[in-house]
Every structure is written in structure tokens, then in C-alpha cells.
Amino acid sequence: MPRPLHLPELLSPAGNWECARAAVANGADAIFFGLPRFNARMRADNFTAEDLPELMKFLHSHGVKGYCAFNVLIFTTELADAETQLRELEAAGVDAVIVQDLGLARMVKTLTPGLRLHASTQMTITSPEGLELANTLGIDQAVLSRELSLRELERFQANDKPEVPLEVFVHGALCVAYSGQCLTSESLGRRSANRGECAQACRMPYEMIVDGELQDLGDKRYLLSPQDLAAVQEIPRLIELGIRSFKIEGRLKTPEYVAAVTRVYRKAIDAVLADKDLTEIITEEDRYELEMTFSRGLYTGWMHGVNHQELVGAYYGKKRGYYVGVVRSVARDAVELEENPTHLKNGDGIVFENLQDTNNEQGGRIYGQHENWIEFQHGRLRTDLIAPGTRIFKTGDQALEQRLRQTFQGEIPLRKKQPLNLIISGSAGQPMVIQVKGQEASATSTIPLAPALQRPLTLETLQNQLGRLGGTPFELGEIELRLEENLILPVSELNRMRRSIVESSCARQGVGEPSLRPAITTTVADMLRSCARQGVVPEDAHLSKAPTLHVLCRDQAQIEAALEANITHLYVDFEDVRQYADAVKYVKAHSAARIYLATPRIQKSGEAGIFKLISRAEPHGVLIRNLGAIAHFRDAGIPITGDFSLNVANPLTADFLKKTGLERLTISYDLNIDQVLNLLQGAPPEWFEITLHQHMPMFHMEHCAFAAFLSEGTDFTNCGRPCEKHKVRLRDRVGMEHPLKADVGCRNTLFNAVPQTGAQYFSGLMQTGLRHYRVELLEQTQEETLRIIRTYQSLLASQRGGEDIWRELKAQSQLGVTRGTMAEMAHSY
Structure with a gap:
């Protein structure tokens, strides 16, 4: 090539x-x-x-x-x-x-x-x-x-x-979920993946509930690993x-x-x-090393596109190692393999696969070998629990580990340094110029060359001063002199030019010493001042403006219930975006409400057609869920609001996104109430909207569990679209059944089974000047939708208290999910 x-x-x-x-x-x-x-x-x-x-x-x-x-x-x-x-x-x-x-x-x-x-x-x-x-x-x-x-x-x-x-x-x-878009650890355990505290819920076992019945998936339990x-x-x-x-x-x-x-x-x-x-x-042998040092099975991932039958094996969620063979027979403290085992020697660790319970598997280090038999220390194995046909994996290779450790123990030789071949030119009264051959890197003296009264610049002098390149990835190569004779330049200037040459050459390779730059006097406090409120706001100014309730609907029945409740601001998020145009027409024909259509959370190249379909539906605005959508709708002149997936956690992020044309920003779900209040104190509250009620979207993933476990198809072209035919939930280890949904891109979102509400914090949020509040629906019927909306309308009208509401709705009493590294869940309002 x-x-x-x-x-x-x-x-x-x-x-x-x-x-x-x-x-x-x-x-x-x-x-x-x-x-x-x-x-x-x-x-x-x-x-x-x-x-x-x-x-x-x-x-x-x-x-x-x-x-x-x-x-x-x-x-x-x-x-x-x-x-x-x-x-x-x-x-x-x-x-x-x-x-x-x-x-x-x-x-x-x-x-x-x-x-x-x-x-x-x-x-x-x-x-x-x-x-x-x-x-x-x-x-x-x-x-x-x-x-x-x-x-x-x-x-x-x-x-x-x-x-x-x-x-x-x-x-x-x-990761099974898109990085930056996984809220599972927060939702289930208040440990944020966006804060470095992922609890690896994707590596846990799940059961699939299809239309209310447990789906028999055989030994497949790790459906998201x-x-x-x-x-x-x-x-x-x-x-x-x-x-x-x-x-x-x-x-x-x-x-x-x-x-x-x-x-x-x-x-x-x-x-x-x-x-x-x-x-x-x-x-x-190379592949063996990759599998032995860590492997849950090696695969090309998404490099060749989506293959829902291969990406997730679903049999285990932890290291498996190198496949050895299959058990033919067992004896006391020994096991016979069907074929002569390769890559096995005394001291190696192996495990006998138990797909019924991968956390309770027999295994140990090999004590001896004889033909197809491998022997173990007396009493180490329960061979009565190992049946013929059991697969064996090698999990430890002491010789390999020792060989790998030897590569980095002791002195690590320096790599061969790259030569700097220099051209040095100049004349009396002019600056000296050092040019690196084959690069754009160069340095020019800040003072002119002068006639030398003694010790003029020579090739030896220049080699001595410019060759001091220890601690850099370079060594001095050839010097081509195009310099007039009997000239001089201070040693300090030669040293400065050497450092400049090294810095410039390093910058071209992305390797280097700290750059010699003037001190930066700007601080983050200076940056925050541009985000802060302008002027003094009277204490009662906010009281004159009523709060607005935005409702996100996921089907037509929910839209009808929202209009019946006189909701004036609707978000619509349909799996089939072809239905968007009809939804817009319906809302415009039956109300004066403003309807915003939601983009997918992920946009790939080649999917801009979805944006065009949204535009052609002629909504009042668009709920933006990915960075790629911002410019498309902004340039089309359509009002846009940023959703939670843009991860707004501080005023500097909010200020940047506001300048892209977003009219409002949904506060990140990573923030708890204290962190929300800090954000609202650092930037104008009119920039923001907050979700008070929702089923937290946990995993958002390219992996389609519908196709993987309810079809034999590899992707949307041959899966038969089971997502359109079945209602699916994934049951976790504690028995919670979390709804699974597919979107227009066949990406799956697993939602928390239990809704959460921030109703108890409403009065405190109102005091900051925040006036935009959201309720997100999931699978609620028209009747349930109407009840939830009217409940929150009574909250916004100060007719009911937040504590009363969260008890009635049987929701988790929280707003956001993460404690963070400095703040604890503190007071409520």
C-alpha cells in the first residue's frame, strides 16, 4: 500500500x-x-x-x-x-x-x-x-x-x-452502550459512568420477558455483554x-x-x-497471547457493520481465556480430554465451563499431564461436578506472564533517536537561521550575527552547543554550514535556538517538552463571568412569570391525552419517524400547542435523511439529541432545544451550546439537586429546562436485543422486525423488569422500570427563576397519561406539594442520580 x-x-x-x-x-x-x-x-x-x-x-x-x-x-x-x-x-x-x-x-x-x-x-x-x-x-x-x-x-x-x-x-x-450516553450506573446505583464510576451493569445476567412470558434462551444470560x-x-x-x-x-x-x-x-x-x-x-501465537492476557472472546466489533448474532455471545460476562478442548471422561483428581491438548503445561490455570452459573465453576492449576489426561492437586477439584462434554478454557499461563514481565523489568533501552540534519546560514548584521532538513521546523536568532573579535563560530562550536539533545527524541545529525566566516552569536542565543528547533520538531510529531509560552492570566472565573446573569434581578421578578409544563409523548394516545389536559408545549418521540408528519398535522388541527419533534440520540453519516423527514413534517421546533443535528436544523431556521444527551453539566458547556443556536438546554441527568442549583446560579435560568418525571433511559446501544434473541437476523434487513411485534422487558438480578425500546435507527434503549420524580424540589427550582419543566411518558395509557399530567399541573399551580406527588406516583424520590465527588444529596425543598 x-x-x-x-x-x-x-x-x-x-x-x-x-x-x-x-x-x-x-x-x-x-x-x-x-x-x-x-x-x-x-x-x-x-x-x-x-x-x-x-x-x-x-x-x-x-x-x-x-x-x-x-x-x-x-x-x-x-x-x-x-x-x-x-x-x-x-x-x-x-x-x-x-x-x-x-x-x-x-x-x-x-x-x-x-x-x-x-x-x-x-x-x-x-x-x-x-x-x-x-x-x-x-x-x-x-x-x-x-x-x-x-x-x-x-x-x-x-x-x-x-x-x-x-x-x-x-x-x-x-461497552454495549454508546460512550457518554450510558446512564445505567446512575439510574440503578447512583454511580455515574460519565464520572468514571461505571458499575458494569452490562456484564450482569438478565432474563428476557416477551409479552409477559419468560423467553427460553437456553444458557444465554449475559444479554448485554x-x-x-x-x-x-x-x-x-x-x-x-x-x-x-x-x-x-x-x-x-x-x-x-x-x-x-x-x-x-x-x-x-x-x-x-x-x-x-x-x-x-x-x-x-500472537492471538494466543491476546486471548490469554484478557478475553471475553475476540471479535471485530462493529468494524464490518452490525451483526446481532455475533457481537454478544451472551454466555458469560467476564474473562474466559484460551479454548483448550472438551472433557471426554473424569477420574479422581484428573480429567481426560477428547484430543491431545495444546498450549498446556504444569502450573497453567484452567476452568471448566459452567453456563448454568459462571460464578461457580470448577478449575485450578495443572499438577501433572499424561497423554490426554491432565491432573490436579489432590482434593482441588469436584470432578463429580464436571460432566463429559464440558468445555475447558485456559485462564493462566505463568511462563507467558513471566516472559511478558521480562520485557519491561529492568532498564528499558532508549529507542533509536531521530537525527536532526541542520542547515545553518547567515551573514554579518543579519540573523542566523537554522533549518531542519526535510521539515518545516526552523529557528531564527533574535539578534544579528556580529564580527568575532575572538572565538568565532565554528563547526565544532555549533556541534557542541546544538548537540545537547539529551532527554529529547532527537540526536544531532549532519550540519551544512552556509555561514560567513569569523562571526559570533552568544551561547545563550544558540541554546534558545536549539530549544526552539526541538520544540518545533516535537510539535510536528506530537511529542515534546513544555512549550515556551507567555503566562496566561485569564482564569476560569473570568470565563464564568460571561455566563452569569447580567444586572441585578429583583427578588419578585420571577414570581410574575408562570412555569411551563412540557410533555414528551411516545404514541398518539398520549398526544391526545396531553391535548385534553391543555398542554401547550409537546415533544414527540416516535420509533417510526414516518408518523411524525401525521402527529404534527393532528396537533395543529386540534390545538394551539407547539410541537417539537425529537431526533435520534445517535446520528451517523448517511442518516441525514431522518433530519430531512423531520423538517418536512413542519414542526414548530426540534428536540436535539446529538451534536450532528444542531447545524442542520439551525441553518434551516427551525427553533431547536437541546436534550439531556448533550450532557450540560456546567455554565461553560451551556454557554457554548447556547451560542450554537439552541434556545434552551435540558440539564444533564448526571446532576443532583445541589449541582442543578449551582448550575442555575452560574448561568441564566431562562437557558434551561429540567425533567421532573421520567423513566430514566439507561443503556442506549447499537446492539439490538430484539434481533439478537428473537430472530436469526444479523441486522434490520433480515431480522423480521420483532421490535414491532413484541413487548419486551429485561429482568435484572433483583427482579426488576426494565422496558426495552427500539428507535428509528434500530438502536435499543433500556429504560428503568421505576419512574423517578423531582417534584419535591420544585419550589426551590422556582426560586432560582427556572420556568421550564418536563414530564416524559413511556408506556402509559391515555388514562394514565392524563392522570400524570394533571398531577404535575397541580404542582406547577402550587395546588399540591412535591412530597404528596411522589408518594402517589410511587416514583423514586430523586432528581438526577449522582452524588459526585464533592457534593452529597443535601436538602430538599
Whole structure:
């Protein structure tokens, strides 16, 4: 294949020092890591601020970049602490920060320009349109959603538009839900995935209830647990598409995992760049290492599009390891396999599969081997629980672990440094110019060359001063002198020019020392002032304006009930968007209510036709749920309101989104009441709307459980559309039955079985000046809809109290779900 315009980067995870060393020793071009706060893997060991200078010195001395994962939502009261951490990262020479929060992204560009800004996969960039909107923040690299196929990646035209390098995940755990759009941990346990506290509910067992009856799925229990991503064979195509960074997931994994996976993908990338056949380079032994260090089964994920029969195996949710074989017979402390086992030796750990209860499986280390028999320590196994036909997986290989550890223990050799070949020119009275051959990097002296009275500049002098490149990824190469004789320049100026050359060359490669920039005097407090209320608002000014109740309907009966209750502001969210036009006509014919149509939460390239269908329905406005939709409807002149999925958690994010043309913003569901109040104090309350009643949308996923378990189809073209024929719920371990719904893109949302209400906080919210409140319906009948709406109308009219309402509705008494790292659920109103 033609050599790519830009060499691809291999980006490895580092949850601790050993993992960082393992990544560097095995060929990573960059690592990503977190600090104890503000990262999406709070359970990792993580580094401390005190570690940063030593970490970056270690990385840069080996020619490796260091990116800090800063990929969580930032609450209003945390912005000052976030500013402090950003400045610490910049001062330590960290190369980039990986950011989810739009407001934090603005802070990076304004306060710490020495840091490159990478958009996290948590930003949910799924389309070129979404990337274009995110790019108005000035991002330097974008991590795209894992759910994109090679065909969809092609539409980003990375080779034709290289301004924003694109990064994709190529190996590791796959989240079943879209990153940045999973509210499951919050909804069930008040632990936010958007705050680094994912409880991995996707790896738990579920039962499927279809039309009220338990569906027999055999041994399939882990209905939402995808196999792990392994896209090593897709590296050639990804390089052809212009993808610049290949990311390995795993900040919670072992250093042995980091070593093995980094080694295999380094081997693959180098082979492709050398025009070698990857099918011959990546061996069965390589695949064995990938499976042994961690695997729930390896799969290409969404790289080749949706395949609902393969993505989720559904048999287990934890590490499985390398398949060994099948039991033929058992004896006391020994098991016979049907075939002579390979890859087995004494000391290896194995497990005997028990699909009835994967948390209660027999297993242990091999004590001896004889032909097809493997023996165990006396009394270690209950062989009476192991039946012929049981599958065996290898879970531990001490020899492999030792071999992998040897790669990063002891001194790690420095990589071969890149030579800097220089052209040095100049004449008396003119500045000296140093040009790096083959690069645009250059440096010009700030003072002119002068005649030398003694010790003129010589080749030896220049080699001595310019060759001091220790701690950089460079070494001095050849110097071509085009300099007049008998001239002089102060040594301090030569040193400054050397540093400038190194910085410029590093910047071209994305590796470097801290940039020499003037101090930034702007603070986050300065940024917040532009978001704050203008002028003094009289205390009773808000009392003169009545609150507005917005109701989101999901079928025609709910719309009719809402109109019967004289609701004036409707949102409509239908699975079949072809029914939108009829809904708009009905509302306009039967009322003066304003109707806004909801976009899908995810928009991919090629799905803009959905936007056109919404526009042609001629609604009064649109409820925007993804970044890619904003410009389309704004430019069409249609009023737009931002939904919760835009993740507004602080005034800086709100201010950015307001400037894109959104008339109002729905406050993120990650905020509890204290955090909501802090947001409303930091930005005009008229910007916002809050959801008082809803069934929390938990998982939002490309995986379609309807197709996977109620059909034999691989995608919407051959699944038979069971979502249109059946009412499905997923029953969790505690017996709660959560409704499952499909949307126009065949994406599934699992909703919490129990509604939540924030009615008890209503009076306090009113005192802030907030006037827009929402009720979201799910499966309520027309009669139930009418009762819920009238209940909240009585709340807004101050005829009933919030405490009374949540008891009547039997809803969870909460607003938002997350305590956060600084605030506790405090007072109620």
C-alpha cells in the first residue's frame, strides 16, 4: 500500500507505572493515563500530580507521548479544581488531555494552550457533522465512537481533511452502550459512568420477558455483554482510511495485558508500513497471547457493520481465556480430554465451563499431564461436578506472564533517536537561521550575527552547543554550514535556538517538552463571568412569570391525552419517524400547542435523511439529541432545544451550546439537586429546562436485543422486525423488569422500570427563576397519561406539594442520580 501521509500512532493504556513501562517497552508511541480525579476509570491505580514530571521525563526520553484522560463531566463547583489540574498537566509537559465535557474543552484552549485537546469517545462523535460541530472548540484529535464501521469511517474522509486527526479503538473491552450516553450506573446505583464510576451493569445476567412470558434462551444470560474488540487484521484498511491513532482499551488491565497487546499491534502496524502480508505476520501465537492476557472472546466489533448474532455471545460476562478442548471422561483428581491438548503445561490455570452459573465453576492449576489426561492437586477439584462434554478454557499461563514481565523489568533501552540534519546560514548584521532538513521546523536568532573579535563560530562550536539533545527524541545529525566566516552569536542565543528547533520538531510529531509560552492570566472565573446573569434581578421578578409544563409523548394516545389536559408545549418521540408528519398535522388541527419533534440520540453519516423527514413534517421546533443535528436544523431556521444527551453539566458547556443556536438546554441527568442549583446560579435560568418525571433511559446501544434473541437476523434487513411485534422487558438480578425500546435507527434503549420524580424540589427550582419543566411518558395509557399530567399541573399551580406527588406516583424520590465527588444529596425543598 502507499505510505500514509502521516505515520499512525499506537496508543496504549497505563493505569499505573508498571503499565506505562510495559507500553513503552513494547512499542507504544503514546500512552493515556488518569489522575485520581476527573477521569473515566476511577478504579484504576492512576497517577498523582507528583508523579507527572518523572512520568513525562521517562516517556519523552523514550520518544513516547503522554495523554491525560480528563474525560468526565465537570460540575460547576469543580471548575476551579479542574483549572488547577489543567495547569499542573501543562507545567509537567503532558502532551494532551482527552476531554468529554464541552466546557472543559473551552478551558483547555483558553487557559492552557500548551496542552493539545483530544475529544474523548465520551463526546459521542458518530458523524462528520458531529465532528464539525466539535471542531469549533479547536480540538487537535478526535476519538470516534466504537460503533462505527469501516464504511462509516470512510465517510469522514480523513485523508482529504487531515486538519483533525482521527483516533479509533482497535482492541479491548466493548461497552454495549454508546460512550457518554450510558446512564445505567446512575439510574440503578447512583454511580455515574460519565464520572468514571461505571458499575458494569452490562456484564450482569438478565432474563428476557416477551409479552409477559419468560423467553427460553437456553444458557444465554449475559444479554448485554459484548465480546472484546480485536481489530488487528483491520489495521491495513484503517491506515488506508487515514486513521492516525490506534487506541488500546484497558486502564484497569494488568501490565502483562498492556505488554502483550501493545507488542502485537506494534508488530501489525510495522508490518503494514513495510508492505508485508498481515495474515502471515500475525501468528496463532500472537492471538494466543491476546486471548490469554484478557478475553471475553475476540471479535471485530462493529468494524464490518452490525451483526446481532455475533457481537454478544451472551454466555458469560467476564474473562474466559484460551479454548483448550472438551472433557471426554473424569477420574479422581484428573480429567481426560477428547484430543491431545495444546498450549498446556504444569502450573497453567484452567476452568471448566459452567453456563448454568459462571460464578461457580470448577478449575485450578495443572499438577501433572499424561497423554490426554491432565491432573490436579489432590482434593482441588469436584470432578463429580464436571460432566463429559464440558468445555475447558485456559485462564493462566505463568511462563507467558513471566516472559511478558521480562520485557519491561529492568532498564528499558532508549529507542533509536531521530537525527536532526541542520542547515545553518547567515551573514554579518543579519540573523542566523537554522533549518531542519526535510521539515518545516526552523529557528531564527533574535539578534544579528556580529564580527568575532575572538572565538568565532565554528563547526565544532555549533556541534557542541546544538548537540545537547539529551532527554529529547532527537540526536544531532549532519550540519551544512552556509555561514560567513569569523562571526559570533552568544551561547545563550544558540541554546534558545536549539530549544526552539526541538520544540518545533516535537510539535510536528506530537511529542515534546513544555512549550515556551507567555503566562496566561485569564482564569476560569473570568470565563464564568460571561455566563452569569447580567444586572441585578429583583427578588419578585420571577414570581410574575408562570412555569411551563412540557410533555414528551411516545404514541398518539398520549398526544391526545396531553391535548385534553391543555398542554401547550409537546415533544414527540416516535420509533417510526414516518408518523411524525401525521402527529404534527393532528396537533395543529386540534390545538394551539407547539410541537417539537425529537431526533435520534445517535446520528451517523448517511442518516441525514431522518433530519430531512423531520423538517418536512413542519414542526414548530426540534428536540436535539446529538451534536450532528444542531447545524442542520439551525441553518434551516427551525427553533431547536437541546436534550439531556448533550450532557450540560456546567455554565461553560451551556454557554457554548447556547451560542450554537439552541434556545434552551435540558440539564444533564448526571446532576443532583445541589449541582442543578449551582448550575442555575452560574448561568441564566431562562437557558434551561429540567425533567421532573421520567423513566430514566439507561443503556442506549447499537446492539439490538430484539434481533439478537428473537430472530436469526444479523441486522434490520433480515431480522423480521420483532421490535414491532413484541413487548419486551429485561429482568435484572433483583427482579426488576426494565422496558426495552427500539428507535428509528434500530438502536435499543433500556429504560428503568421505576419512574423517578423531582417534584419535591420544585419550589426551590422556582426560586432560582427556572420556568421550564418536563414530564416524559413511556408506556402509559391515555388514562394514565392524563392522570400524570394533571398531577404535575397541580404542582406547577402550587395546588399540591412535591412530597404528596411522589408518594402517589410511587416514583423514586430523586432528581438526577449522582452524588459526585464533592457534593452529597443535601436538602430538599
